Amino acid sequence: MAGVVTAGASGHMPHFRRWLKARLHGEMAYLARPDAISRREDLGRTLPGFHSALVVAQSYGDGQPATPPGHPSRAIFARYARGRDYHHVLRDRLEELARRLESLAGRPFRSRAYVDTGPILERELAMRAGLGWFGKNTMLIHPRRGSYFFLGALLTDLPLSPSNPFATDHCGNCRRCLDACPTGALLGRDENGAPVMDATRCISYLTIELKGAIPRELRPAIGNRVFGCDICQEVCPWNEKFAVPATESAYAPRPGLEGASLIDLATRLLAISGKGFQREFRDSPVSRARRNGLLRNVCVALGNWGSAEAAPVLERAARDHSELVREHARWALDRVGTGGAPSPRAPEPDGAATLDESGI
Ligand code: B12
Ligand code: SF4
Ligand code: SF4
Known part of the structure; x- marks a missing residue:
């Protein structure tokens, strides 16, 4: 899936700033660096002459909504981490795309590919590019693909025409993810409709980003999840109905990891x-x-x-x-x-x- 977004002020930066101010990012200091914040605000600071970005979504799931919890003596790795590193795989694809666009455009142009590798609000860009809505679990969800996909963006100085933003919220009254999160990391929507997460309680943060000790009171809730967490996606009806398998062979699970x-x-x-x-x-x-x-x-x-x-x-x-x-x-x-x-x-x-x- 892909869409285009053109230059324009981010509508989500005030939310991002409030989130940082409340220290809900924990020890992820790279998110709060002043230079990175100003680049998130204006993509022209990352790519001079920035005009439009091609935003892509690449599936990594196995087509199953949930992984069986398995025996507590066996490890669960989050599904995004079972194959090769998406940062490399998807960035290579975006760079290939840039070369193809260059031959179509018939002239060189400036571009930079990002896959979780720079200060970009990838999910907001993806929403503006029409790729999905923000679920209460904070994930970007597509009504025909669920949420097991990575996002990447190719920033360019090309004048591409924008896609229609994704304007509807399909969560309705559902609150399955909020109820299923074992650590209470999902705080629901704020008064503006933005979903809020206390990342310091999220198992993904605790098992991947946190470099020190895991708070003792949260350890029991981690169960046998040794790297990342998919619970709030596994319970989501949009994954139950529409989870699609990855077509990228690099995301095939590495033998011996899961379970x-x-x-x-x-x-x-x-x-x-x-x-x-x-x-x-x-x-x-x-x-x-x-x-x-x-x-x-x-x-x-x-x-x-x-x-x-x-x-x-x-x-x-x-x-x-x-x-x-x-x-x-x-x-x-x-x-x-x-x-x-x-x-x-x-x-x-x-x-x-x-x-x-x-x-x-
Ligand atoms: C930091 C980070 C994390 C942190 C914090 C997650 C979080 N929810 O903020 C931790 C370590 C916990 C994490 C976990 C995971 N992550 Co992560 N993570 C990121 C990263 C690097 C930055 C996200 C960020 O800035 N968060 C801060 C919040 C405030 O901003 P935000 O998430 O962009 O979106 C907020 C606003 O846009 C706003 N908003 C939404 N609607 C509205 C409406 C209005 C009116 C307003 C004002 C605001 C507003 O609310 C959103 C949520 O707070 C992105 C890559 C990137 N550069 O964006 C990947 C990314 C978000 N992660 C990703 C993935 C795959 C995961 C995991 C599934 C991995 C795993 N299995 O363990 C989990 C999912 C946990 C979850 N439920 O979110 C994917 C998500 C793809 C998708 N379909 O959404 C991304 C995009 C990486 C990628 N390139 O594919 N992650
Ligand atoms: S990834 Fe796990 S711990 Fe984090 S918010 Fe979702 S269910 Fe909660
Ligand atoms: S589980 Fe329900 S509330 Fe949570 S993201 Fe999915 S549809 Fe939205």
Whole structure:
């Protein structure tokens, strides 16, 4: 799906500023940088002579509205993260599109491709380009495709004609996402109709963006979600009816990731260094959590499983070189009923070991 939006003031910036002022962005400081805010306000500051943007949506789902929750001993990765990294895949496609447009236009033009890679209110642009409405879960939803799609924008100085903005709200009285969110991150619509999220409570933020400790009171609600969260999309009737499978083969799930045994996952992560992890996940969105962040999440999931079977691997994690991992492992050990006294540190692995191909 694609649409065009032309230069013009953002109508959503006042909302964005209020959201930052209320500190609902937590530690995502890149969102609040003054230079980035001023570029969000005026795309001409990003691309001099900016005239219009081609906004595209690319499906990444498997055609199923929801992933079965599976056994609590097994990991759930959000579906957007199961294949190759969309930042690279979609940006390559947009750059290809720019070359094709150049041959159609018969002249070179200025352009810049963005896929979650710069200060752009991508969802507002997409709404103005006619690609969907803002659901109460804050996702952009299309009435024939649901919400399992990525957005990207090609900013250009070409005078393209704009699409009709998406003007209707199809949520009606539904509040399934608000009721299903396990951490209470979705706050409903404000007086202007904008959906509001407290990102500091969202499992996606807690398991991916947050680099420090996950607040203890939120850990139980994370369940076995070790990277990201899809709950508020899984319950949405528009995905139940219209979820479409990805046509991009790069988004096919990486073998061994979804549904991996938490014990195996922890064992493998304990055996590799931060550098080994980055090598292993270099073309996967999962790399963003880093080795210690993912291991922290796996410890939380093991604690939520609560089985004594998890105790041996958690005891090893409680001796990891990372204090972040050690603290979450101790918390989890308390939940599997074996105590969790602080233990001496283990040395950091040398970086030679990596996860094997058939692994997570
Ligand atoms: C920061 C961020 C996050 C944060 C905060 C999310 C949030 N809801 O704000 C966290 C880490 C939690 C997150 C999670 C996820 N993210 Co994210 N994220 C972003 C990012 C980088 C910026 C979003 C942002 O600026 N948020 C701040 C809020 C205030 O702005 P906003 O979301 O653009 O939209 C607000 C306004 O436009 C306003 N608004 C709407 N209607 C109206 C009407 C009026 C009158 C007014 C005044 C305002 C108004 O309300 C909206 C919500 O507050 C974008 C990429 C980008 N550059 O835009 C991806 C992006 C939004 N994420 C994406 C995805 C896929 C996800 C996850 C599904 C990943 C996962 N499975 O774990 C989850 C979904 C969680 C959810 N329910 O939103 C996709 C969404 C695609 C889609 N169909 O909507 C994006 C667009 C990335 C991409 N290029 O594809 N994400
Ligand atoms: S992604 Fe999960 S935690 Fe975040 S708002 Fe949706 S349901 Fe809540
Ligand atoms: S679950 Fe209901 S309220 Fe939430 S986004 Fe979907 S239609 Fe809207």
